[in-house]
Amino acid sequence: MPNQSFTLGGQVETPTAEATVSGFELDKYEVTVGRFRAFIAGYDAWRSAAHPAPGAGAHPLIPDSGWRPEWSLFETAAELESEAGIQCSSLSQTFTVGSAELPVNCVTWLEAFAFCISDRARLPTETEWEAAAYDCTGDGSAAQDCAITDVLDVGSKAAGAGR
Numbered sequence: 001m002p003n004q005s006f007t008l009g010g011q012v013e014t015p016t017a018e019a020t021v022s023g024f025e026l027d028k029y030e031v032t033v034g035r036f037r038a039f040i041a042g043y044d045a046w047r048s049a050a051h052p053a054p055g056a057g058a059h060p061l062i063p064d065s066g067w068r069p070e071w072s073l074f075e076t077a078a079e080l081e082s083e084a085g086i087q088c089s090s091l092s093q094t095f096t097v098g099s100a101e102l103p104v105n106c107v108t109w110l111e112a113f114a115f116c117i118s119d120r121a122r123l124p125t126e127t128e129w130e131a132a133a134y135d136c137t138g139d140g141s142a143a144q145d146c147a148i149t150d151v152l153d154v155g156s157k158a159a160g161a162g163r
Contacts, residue, residue: 008130021131022061026124029154031115034100036107039115043077046118057117059125067117073110080111094151101153 003023009016052073058066074080094102107115109123116123124132138150 004131006131008127019127019131021125021127024124024128026128026132027121030103032100032154033095033102033104036095036104036115037100039118040077040081042118043080047073047075052114052117057113057122059122062125067113071110073114099153101155102151103154105151 003021005018005020007016008019052067054069055066058064094105113123138152139147141147141150
């Protein structure tokens with residue numbers, strides 16, 4: 001995405017603020033439940049190989065933004081997939097509804113950060129994410145009417161187009 005200025009926040013998040021973000025690259029599509037399940041399948045071996053490594057996943061323009069050893073992450077895939085891990089309200093949970101093509105949700109920031117590192121990438125900053133994100137309009141409702149019906153299959157928007 002190119003450099004851009006936009007309003008951070010909006011109808012769902014307040015307060016708003018004007019924001020500018022430097023150009024950045026973002027995956028064309030959201031991480032699917034299927035991709036996250038593949039991460040879990042290899043999680044034990046990845047953790048056994050001393051991952052995530054200190055400093056991994058750093059933003060190239062933000063010093064000291066990589067993984068920190070003191071951050072707590074589940075030791076095993078079983079713990080990650082348990083009720084203590086990727087679980088949330090059954091009204092909004094995509095991980096257990098059966099479709100591998102839905103975007104994964106209900107992961108913590110640390111779990112998402114670890115996934116990105118394992119994928120040889122980095123987690124976008126909040127400003128980068130919001131610059132690229134849709135509002136809650138997947139089902140055609142108003143942006144402030146957020147519901148599970150706003151969660152669409154990955155790739156269902158033309159060419160992965162964000163805002």
